[in-house]
Amino acid sequence: MARxxxxxxxxxxxxxxxxxxxxxEIQRNELADHFNCAPSxxxxxxxxxxxxxxxxxxxxxRGGGGFIRIKKLDTDTRSYxxxxxxxxxxxxxxxxxxxxxxxxxxxxxxxxxxxRAIMEAAINGKSLNxxxxxKDVVRAKLFKSxxxxxxxx
Amino acid sequence: MARxxxxxxxxxxxxxxxxxxxxxEIQRNELADHFNCAPSxxxxxxxxxxxxxxxxxxxxxRGGGGFIRIKKLDTDTRSYxxxxxxxxxxxxxxxxxxxxxxxxxxxxxxxxxxxRAIMEAAINGKSLNxxxxxKDVVRAKLFKSxxxxxxxx
DNA sequence: AATATTAATAGTCAAAGAAAGTCAAACAAC
DNA sequence: GTTGTTTGACTTTCTTTGACTATTAATATT
Numbered sequence: 134m135a136r137x138x139x140x141x142x143x144x145x146x147x148x149x150x151x152x153x154x155x156x157x158e159i160q161r162n163e164l165a166d167h168f169n170c171a172p173s174x175x176x177x178x179x180x181x182x183x184x185x186x187x188x189x190x191x192x193x194x195r196g197g198g199g200f201i202r203i204k205k206l207d208t209d210t211r212s213y214x215x216x217x218x219x220x221x222x223x224x225x226x227x228x229x230x231x232x233x234x235x236x237x238x239x240x241x242x243x244x245x246x247x248x249r250a251i252m253e254a255a256i257n258g259k260s261l262n263x264x265x266x267x268k269d270v271v272r273a274k275l276f277k278s279x280x281x282x283x284x285x286x
Numbered sequence: 287m288a289r290x291x292x293x294x295x296x297x298x299x300x301x302x303x304x305x306x307x308x309x310x311e312i313q314r315n316e317l318a319d320h321f322n323c324a325p326s327x328x329x330x331x332x333x334x335x336x337x338x339x340x341x342x343x344x345x346x347x348r349g350g351g352g353f354i355r356i357k358k359l360d361t362d363t364r365s366y367x368x369x370x371x372x373x374x375x376x377x378x379x380x381x382x383x384x385x386x387x388x389x390x391x392x393x394x395x396x397x398x399x400x401x402r403a404i405m406e407a408a409i410n411g412k413s414l415n416x417x418x419x420x421k422d423v424v425r426a427k428l429f430k431s432x433x434x435x436x437x438x439x
Numbered sequence: 440a441a442t443a444t445t446a447a448t449a450g451t452c453a454a455a456g457a458a459a460g461t462c463a464a465a466c467a468a469c
Numbered sequence: 470g471t472t473g474t475t476t477g478a479c480t481t482t483c484t485t486t487g488a489c490t491a492t493t494a495a496t497a498t499t
Contacts, residue, residue: 195447197446248401253435255405282406290475350485
């Protein structure tokens with residue numbers, strides 16, 4: 134049974150695809166009405182599925198004629214991966230955040246689903262069954278190392 | 287009297303056969319209800335009868351609209367990769383041996399050069415900058431984890 | 440014109456709800 | 470008596486909802 138959040142996510146993405154644009158403005162209440170849900174549900178969808186690390190950027194304005202603008206970041210692969218390696222990931226990264234990044238670069242077509250799954254396997258909690266320096270630190274190293282293949286290979 | 291676990295196992299397998307598919311999504315509670323048992327019984331069945339080495343792969347998600355996805359693996363490269371995972375690699379593997387395995391599976395066309403490079407990056411010495419002599423142990427875990435992707439994709 | 444008021448938006452946060460996961464104790468089969 | 474099964478209490482994760490807050494634009498008032 135599809136979750137509402139998933140449906141809304143797809144809806145927004147289709148709107149963008151159909152309009153062949155990387156920028157979309159929505160009306161929160163209108164959208165909520167369309168799906169017959171609480172307006173804050175829209176915020177939930179945006180904050181879980183249209184985050185920076187998934188390649189989206191949100192701007193909004195309240196008041197009369199307010200709106201939510203969703204912008205899909207156009208990411209030259211190299212600089213995006215570079216950003217991930219040199220800025221975003223840092224010295225430590227949680228499994229959840231790493232997974233999000235992976236989902237994002239797969240969606241962008243930067244890695245194949247299988248490549249993504251390989252990386253996922255490497256950085257998941259089970260594999261990193263390491264004490265000593267914290268798990269997240271080892272994960273960050275591993276992850277960056279694998280990502281660098283994408284821009285050097 | 288047939289054990290409940292066996293009955294559930296058969297039930298799931300029949301569902302897949304009947305639907306003529308190798309992928310099935312179930313609702314844990316629903317299934318438990320159907321058999322009038324504790325939900326965790328389903329986990330037991332899955333974890334004892336639908337394991338990787340038996341050719342199944344499980345993915346799940348919690349929360350509203352959660353599910354358990356059971357995937358039946360195809361048996362082509364499975365036996366070879368299975369051999370690597372369950373027999374060859376064992377609890378520990380050196381970097382050199384791991385590299386050899388990788389070269390081998392690339393040559394066989396089981397992984398692409400890039401996939402191989404990704405794995406190489408994950409298991410090389412630098413990434414595994416874990417103290418302790420357990421480097422080879424961590425490497426084995428990582429490696430097997432990544433390899434398992436190959437027979438689940 | 441400047442300022443206050445009102446209506447129209449959107450944001451936040453926490454509680455409730457809806458799954459699935461874990462673990463260990465009790466139980467059964469061999 | 471050792472191994473495999475069943476059960477249930479507790480935990481974790483993710484989603485949905487709603488009450489309350491904050492901001493902005495439009496409008497009315499001075």
